[in-house]
Amino acid sequence: MFTIYNGRTDLMEHVSYFNQIMVIHSKNETLMCKVFPSSLGLVVMRWFNGLEEGSIAFFKELTRAFDSRFVTCSRVPWNLNSLLSMTMQEGETLKTYSNRYWEMFNEIDGNFDDVAVRTFKVGLPAKHSLRKSLTGKPVKNVC
Structure with a gap:
């Protein structure tokens, strides 16, 4: 079909x-x-x-x-700048932010795993427990 x-x-x-x-x-x-x-x-x-x-x-x-x-x-793919400017909004759940972030990440052409991990972490509020965890144990790849 x-x-x-x-x-x-x-x-x-x-x-x-x-x-x-x-x-x-x-x-x-x-x-x-x-x-x-x-x-x-x-x-x-x-x-x-x-x-x-x-x-x-x-x-x-x-x-x-x-x-x-x-x-x-034609669909225009997102560029890396779109991902770099993404942050978790006030009142937004971690799940919603994560879904929004990784959905945009998947729409970007190119291999930016290293940048993605860092910008995901930076987009979290400074006091968020996940950000603290990711800072304490640096992540090496998206997986």
């Missing part, structure tokens, strides 16, 4: 998911182009149906046209 692209979610994730499902057929350009519309919702299907006949020869061209048309739906 394909996830149906509705024009509102990240298009590159959609194409990646489609490619993963179709991996055994990835060398068959014709099949890839013919099956791709099966993963499109109504709004996006109108765009697809409006493509000029013969304007797409390869699946890569189709995904490039798809990307150009729905570029505003």
